[in-house]
Amino acid sequence: MIAVRNFTFSYPQAREPALKDIDWVIPDGQFVLVAGPSGSGKSTLLRSLNGLIPHFSGGSLSGNITVDDVDTVLAGPRLLSRIVGFVAQDPEAQAVLDQVEGEIAFALENAAISPTEMRVRVEETLDLLGLTPLRSRSLSTLSGGERQRLAIAAALALRPHILVLDEPTSQLDPQSAEDVLRALVRLNEDLGLTIVLAEHRLERIARYADRLTWLEDGRIVADGPVRTVLAQINAGPPIVQLGRALGWQPLPLTVKEGKSFAEDIPVPQTLEVETSAVPGPPLLEVNGLRFAYNGQQTLRDIDLSIGAGEAVALVGRNGAGKSTLLKCIVGLLRPQSGDIQVSGQSVRNRPVADICRDVGYLPQNPDDLLFAETVIDELRVTLQNHHLPESSADLDSLLRRLKLTGVDASYPRDLSVGQRQRVALGAVTVTRPRLLLLDEPTRGLDAATKASLVAVWRDWLAEGAAILLVTHDVELVAMIADRTIMLSGGEIIAAGTTRDVLTSSPHFAPQIARLFPNSGWITPADVLKHIQP
Amino acid sequence: MTFDARAWLIWLFVGGLMAILTSNPLYLALLLFISRMVEGACAPIDANGWRLPFWRISLAVLVFSTLFNMLMAHVGHTTLFSLPTSWPLVGGPLTLEAAVYGFLSGLRLVTLLSFFLAFNTIVPTHEMAGLTPRALHELGLIMLIAITYVPETMHQFRRIRDAQAIRGHQFDSLRAWRPVIIPLLIAGLERALNLSETMVARGYGSTTQVKTPPRARLLMFAGLLLALGGAIRLAWGGVDGWLIMVIGMLAIVLAYRELSRLFVHTRYRPRRWMLFDTLIALGALLVMFPLLPVPGFDRLSLAFSPYPELGLPPFDLWIGVMFLGLAMPALIVAIYSSGVEASS
Known part of the structure; x- marks a missing residue:
């Protein structure tokens, strides 16, 4: 049992406590989901459960936490490793050794478990996480999902009966995330392992958890069965949002649960197709693009065109060639054949810097861009790179748009994930490009941060920009994209309006599309507009 | 099939030593061939990822060392052509012998590199780390x-x-x-x-006692002091300095043992020394046999100099045969895999 009593914790030199008066008891065998906006204290709370806080971070605290009657502050993380297994966000940063079996055995070797006992434990752990076929593989050959399952296996090798995971699926594509979550459910149901999991994407996990603890600003603001808590807070998967808006009781968590309510809502016989504004002249045109990497064809005969004011989403599994396409557009990769035109001008033989004056490309990891001392300097650096004049009025207006006004003099890396993402966005759009390429721009962001980014993009679209968005987040696609292109194995396998493409693919269909098949609805707003015009 | 990292270490040591000792191109070529063959036979099949472009590097080393020596060393009887003597360093006759000598030095380096590369490719890194005390x-x-x-x-x-x-x-x-x-x-x-x-x-360090016991500290301190004292005594001409140094070393070894005991640790799937490992070690040691003062070997053939006039390098058949001991790993793998094929 985990018992947190009156726990308050402040990081060293922090003005405000990261956790305030937490009282929280978790009985054995429970599957607890910890959620809340970025910076609400989820990671801090999770790291307190195995003593990493305060042993690793320093800081001051009051109150106490006991796990199986062991005080976490007195025992420290090394001793607690036999009771609590811990898995962090990024699977790549958790690999100690370069081989699957060795990685699992690492904890056992250090605990001086006898070789015969160790063999048994490694076998059993490999089986539990379905890693047996990969046992002798090198870590560099594993996919993100496989690596994260390995991190879980390594954390379980010492046979802890509590497993604490800090956003373990935030860096994974939907399929890999599903594999990891399924493994966790099995551990919880078959072995009775207590699981404490922090996660943003509630739609993935809400149905599996017994309990939801909602944190805001370092405090627990709601705690209890998932359904009850979701009814109280202003967040949740689309189906919950719809259920809340329409007063469905009990609140459905899955499409299956929602079906009985959905039956009562008449679906329009003829699809009311919104006449979205006709896109302006094409800002991006790709014709017959082919690209091969190490002799392997990663893009084949890609044709696409995006007009001013249009947002197009590019979806597909990992390795489908989505990021490769973006890199070809900005000239980081040279295609074998085909033509790419930005604002009517071919990018062939143009230097990357030159192309990127007209194209704002936001790469997957915003931290790769940030190096300057202040937020405003980050924007200035880009202007200087392009030898463009800077006007403080323009910079101010961009900062205002990105809601960064108060932090313009802060060190960018001290900001929250969402703020860093916006600084990076500012750094690539300060040249006022009309074409925006966004690679997984909402990965690891909470719903509120996501919504604020979407608002910024909508403004830009209204002013005649064009957006090509690469994402795994189908709910985001449903929110913003006019058209969707689906890539598989380097080829376009489906293209059309977002409604048509998403509703025709079971794998990529948003929850609302699955709830109301053949309705053409993809967001809760679509449904609400129909029944409450 | 894989072999013990310690057996590979012996193989590497002997191969490297012979590559350094001999300057005879025939023996060097034989060693190079053997090391490449062993790597080809014993490297794990799935060893993907980045590999050192061995042949390209070798070619660069050979070309560079040949040209460098030819331009710098103006000795030897067979002049190929001459550069004006007024040119600093490179001026003078450029001889065939100097070129051959440069080539041989490069070949030695390439052979040494080849052994290290084979060892690195064959032995998994976690087993290499297992070799650390x-x-x-x-x-x-x-x-x-x-x-x-x-x-x-x-x-x-x-x-x-x-x-x-x-x-x-x-x-x-x-x-x-x-x-x-x-x-x-x-x-x-x-x-x-x-x-x-x-x-x-994951509990790293939970079994290690952090404090060093006073006995280990004392032993280490005394050992270092004695070793230093012995060295100074030797420098001043005292013959018993050796004895003091040996006692000091002994104390350091004892301190080390004490420290090892502190560290509680087990190994996953510890490797047992097998008959094959003994064969590899013996095969490698066989190569050292001609170095011993035993009759029947033309030890002088190991050294070869192209100066003053280039001649054919000598070759002792028995030394060449002994060198084949280094090919033992490839031989075992070949026999083993043909056995597996036959049984399937």
């Missing part, structure tokens, strides 16, 4: 972590460089790399912190 276990672990770190850092470097390029950044001077270096350093530090957090959360 127990008290130095942490050193081995750091090496292993570094090996996982390098490809990751390279990947990150490329990503950050691309990210800066798309902001219009141009890498035209050394200072211009700042936008890449800073994020790379910070990301590296963050990764190191995450890793140490992970290791602590």
